Amino acid sequence: xLYEKLKNHHIILASxxxxxxxxxxxxxxxxxxxxKPVIEEYPERLKHxxxxxxLAQLKALPYKNDLRPIDILITSDTIVWNExxxxxxxxxxxxxFKILKxxxxxxxxxxxxxxxxxxxxxxxLSDITKVTFKTLSDEEILYYINTCKPFDKAGAYGIQExxxxxxxxxxxxxxxxxxxxxxxxxxxxxxxxxxxx
Numbered sequence: 001x002l003y004e005k006l007k008n009h010h011i012i013l014a015s016x017x018x019x020x021x022x023x024x025x026x027x028x029x030x031x032x033x034x035x036k037p038v039i040e041e042y043p044e045r046l047k048h049x050x051x052x053x054x055l056a057q058l059k060a061l062p063y064k065n066d067l068r069p070i071d072i073l074i075t076s077d078t079i080v081w082n083e084x085x086x087x088x089x090x091x092x093x094x095x096x097f098k099i100l101k102x103x104x105x106x107x108x109x110x111x112x113x114x115x116x117x118x119x120x121x122x123x124x125l126s127d128i129t130k131v132t133f134k135t136l137s138d139e140e141i142l143y144y145i146n147t148c149k150p151f152d153k154a155g156a157y158g159i160q161e162x163x164x165x166x167x168x169x170x171x172x173x174x175x176x177x178x179x180x181x182x183x184x185x186x187x188x189x190x191x192x193x194x195x196x197x
Contacts, residue, residue: 009179080155
């Protein structure tokens with residue numbers, strides 16, 4: 001399968017996310033996790049998937065001079081788009097509460113962009129999933145924040161956690177995209193890259 005096609009190449013996953021790392025393990029791929037600090041700022045003029053595309057590409061920049069011909073670098077970024085605004089990771093408990101309150105009884109979009117970089121090309125793709133929450137009570141929001149500490153998650157929630165189990169009433173698109181990686185698109189793209197190498 002994909003492992004055989006890429007056995008002569010070296011995949012670098014530039015993500016500290018345990019969820020993204022688990023997805024790559026589940027795909028049966030050998031990969032190295034390599035982390036370099038990046039200040040995740042973007043121009044205010046950017047909207048919607050332009051933001052996550054820009055940030056995924058930005059995260060690739062520190063690695064470019066170090067890449068070898070056998071390397072495939074994968075960087076990624078996830079945002080929550082709600083009422084015309086991008087919601088990132090909460091800075092503290094009150095921020096997490098405010099974010100989750102804004103998602104209550106509404107449908108928002110989760111956008112994940114993935115950037116594939118080699119010494120000869122760069123390709124960025126994005127995936128969008130619509131997620132609908134029921135009306136969340138203050139008690140439910142506070143319980144979730146105190147129990148799960150969702151400060152490393154865009155939109156202040158993980159769909160696989162308690163808040164997703166009791167609060168999400170509808171999903172349109174990839175569930176795994178909401179968790180942080182559109183696995184089906186990564187698999188498809190890596191197969192396409194392998195065919196050209």
